[in-house]
Amino acid sequence: MTARAPSGSGTQTRFGRRLGLAPFLLFAAFAVAPFLAAFSGAEGYVLSLLTRVMIFGLAAMSLDLILGYGALVSFGHAAFLGIGAYAVGILASQGSAEILIQVPVALAASALFALVTGAISLRTKGVYFIMITLAFGQMLFFLATSLAAYGGDDGMTVPERSRLFGSRLLESDLAFYWACFLCLLALYGLLRAIVGSRFGRVLRGTRENPVRMESIGYHPFRYQLAAYVISGMMAGLAGCLMANQTEFISPAYMTWQRSGELIFMVVLGGLGSLHGAIIGAAAFLLLEEFLPEFLHAAGFLLQDDMRTRLVENWKMIFGPLLILIVLFARGGIMGLLRRGDHG
C-alpha cells in the first residue's frame, strides 16, 4: 500500500513546482465558478453540484490523511459523515440550529467515536484493520436505522439550515457555497501544515516502515490514532455541511458503499497529495452526474427504448470503468499528471 504514494520528502524538483500550481488552480476554479454560474442559466444547479463536490472533497481529503499519508485503509469513514449529519439534524429538530453549538457537538462526537474505535482497530493490522473499521461503520449505520425518533430507516428532513450567530445567512445557496469554500480552503491549509509538521513526518514515516520508526524510538500507534481522530473530526465537519446542503439526514449517509466511494475518490485523485483527493471527488461526482447524459448522447444510433435502458443502467458502465481505472491508471489523476511531466 505504500509503494504508490509519492514520497513526501520535498525532493521533487520540477514536479514540486507543478504540484504547487495544481491546488492553486483548483481553488481558483471553485472561487470563480459562482460568477460563471450566474451566466449559465442554471445557477442553482451548478452551485448545488459544486457545493456537493466541495463537501465530498473535504471528506475525501480527510480520508487521505490516514489512507494516503498513514497507509491505513479505513473502510468505515462514512460513519463520520453520519455523525456530523445526525448532530446537525438532531440538534436542529431539538431547536438548536446554531452552528456554533452544532459543529462543536459534531466534532466532539466524531472525536470520541474515532478515539474509541481507532484504539481498538489500530491493534489489528492489514486486512483485519479494513474489516474492523467496516464493522464499526456498520454498527453506527444500524444504530441510525433504529433511531425511530429521528426517522429510523427512512431518515428525516432537517427543519432548518444551521444559523450563524442566530442569523439565517446560510439559507442562501450562494452564501452556503462560500461557507463550504472557506471550510475546504481552511482545512486544506491545515492539513497541508500537518503533513509537513513533525507529527506529519512521523506519520509518513510509519507509512513507509513502521519497524524502522519503532527502532528509532516512536510508538506508531499513538501517531496513527491521533491521525485517525483528526481525520474523523474533519469528516464529521463534512457531514455537518452535507446535512445542511440536502436538509435531510438518513442512514444512507453511512452505508459501507459510501465508505467505498470515499476510498475510490482518494485513489482516483492520487493517494497522499490532499488536493488529489478533492480532484478525485470532483471527478467521481461529475462522472456520476454526467455519465448518464453522456450515454444518452453516445447512444444516438440506438432505438429509443434501448437508449433509455442504456441510460438507466449507467452503473453497468461505471463499475467496469472503476475496475479499469484500478487496473491501468495507477497513481490516480495526480499520478497521470506526474507521468506527463516526466514524459
Next chain:
Amino acid sequence: MTATLLFVQSLNGLQFGLILFLIAAGLTLVFGVMDFINLAHGVQYMVGAYLMAAFSAWTGNFGWALLLALPSALAVGLVLEALVFRHLYDRDHLDQVLATFGVILFLNQGVKFVWGAAPLNVPAPGWLAGSVEIADGLLYPVYRLAIIAAGLLVAAMLYLIVNHTRVGMLVRAGASNAPMVSALGVNIRRLFMIVFGFGAMLAGFAGAMVAPILSVEPGMGDNILILAFVVIVIGGIGSIRGAFVAALLVGLVDTVGRSFAPNLLRLLLDPATASQAGRALAPMLIYIFMAAILFFRPSGLFPAKR
C-alpha cells in the same frame, strides 16, 4: 412460552448461521490462500439466487433448477476470475477492494438490467412445503429444516475435502504459508482458480437455497457480505473451522439477540426504554461481539497464519 420461542429462534439462528457459513467458507479460503480481499463475494450469492429464480421459472422444478444453478454459478465465478480477479492477486488490498467494488456496482445493476428491479419469488418444492410439528404444538417450516440439513451436509463435505484430499492439503498449506506452496512447485494459479470457483459456487448455493424464503432482489448480497466478513474475521482468516464456529455464533447472536435483547433489558430498564434500547442494540450486537473478540484476539479465534 419463552423457552419455545428461544428454541425456535435458535433454530432460525442455526439456519442463518449455516447460510453464513456457506458464504464465508469460500471467502475465507480466497482470503487465506490468495491474500485476496473479494468484496464481490456477496454478489455471487445474489447471482446464485437469481439463477435459481430464472431456472426455477424455466423448468418449473426445484431440483432441476438447483442442478442448473450450481454449475452456472461456478461458471460466473470462473469468468469473473479470468476477467478481473486474476489481474489483482499481485496488487495491494486497496486495489482489490476498489476493483471488486466495481464488480459489485456492475452486477447489482446487471441483474436489474436482465430481470428488472422488482423482487422475484421462488416457490419451495412441494415435498418440502408446509410445516412439521417438532415439539408439542410447535410447528416449524420443513424447508428451513432442509436448509439446516443441507448446510450441515456441505460443512461435513468441506471438512472431508479440506482435511482428507490432496487439494485440501494444498489449500490448508496455502492458507498458512502461500510462498511455501508455490515453492513446492504447485501450480498456484490453478489452485487459486479452483479455490475461487469453488468458493463462488458455495456462495451461489447459499443464494439458491435461500431464494424460496427471501425475496430475490438487487443488492441482496451487500449486507450479507459484511456479515460474512465479520464471520471470517472472528473465525480467523483462512480457517474453515473458524468460519464454521464463527458463522454459527454470529447467526445465533444476531437472531436470538434481536428477539431477546428487549426482554433482557427489561430487567434493567422500564419497558418502554427497554424495547427502544433493545431495538437499537440488537442489530449492533454482532459488531460489538466482533470488536470484543478482536480486542482480545487480534487475529481471530483460529488464526491460520503462523
Next chain:
Amino acid sequence: MAEPMLELRHLKKAYGALVVTDDVSLSVQKGTLHAIIGPNGAGKTTLIHQMSGLLPSGSGEVVLDGDTITRLPMHERVRRGLARSFQITSILPGFSALENVAMAVQARSGSSFRFFANASREQALNEEATSCLTTVGLGERAGVPAGLLSHGEKRQLELAIALATRPKVLLLDEPLAGTGHDDSQRVVETLRSLKERMTIILIEHDMDAVFSLADRVSVLVYGRVIATDTPAGIRANPEVRAAYLGDEVI
C-alpha cells in the same frame, strides 16, 4: 569491576521445539566494543532482536545500565539509549538521507505532537542530522532520497540513524555485509572513532574487522555462547577452533 553497561542473563528463544538462542549470558563493559561471531544460523540476529525488543524473549533478562528492560517494547528501549541497525537494510526510502536521520533526532528532542511548523525547516534537527551524516561520511549525500543511495551508502545511513538516537549502547547487525572494500574501510574507521563515545555490540562475519576493532569477542554456536575472551584469547582457544573456526584462518 565496574557495573556492566549491558548485561544478558540466561536469554532464551525457542520456536516450538527449535531453540534459537539458549541460555545466553553476556556482560558488556561501558565503552568497549564487544563482537559476537559464529557460523550462519547460530542465532546472532535473533539475539540482537531480543536485545532490541523486536522479538520477545522466552526467558531470561536484558539489563541496560542497571535497569531491567526485558519486557519493554522496542521504542521504549531506544528512548533509554539502546539503538540498533538492521542486517537487511531498513530505511525510509521515500525520505532524503537527511530526513531519515532528522527523524531519529526528532524522536528524542521535543514532542512529535506538533502539528503546524514545518519539520523539514527545523534548523536544530537538520544540523544535528547533518553532523551524524558527516560522521559516517555521507555529508555530501544529505539531499538524496534514501532509496536511491548505493548499497554501501545505505549501510552508512543505517549507522547514522542509529547514532542520531544518541545511544549508550549501539547494536550493529553486520554493518559491513555487502559493502565494497572502500566502503567497508570507511565503516571500520567510523566504528573505531565511535568506540570511545559509546558501548558497541557488533555482529560481523568480516574477521579482519572484528579482530581489529573488538575489545572482547563471544562465540555463538547453535544458540549457545561457547567462549568469551579477548581477541587473542579467542584465537588461541582450542574449543573455538574445533567448534567453529575449523579450517578458517584467523
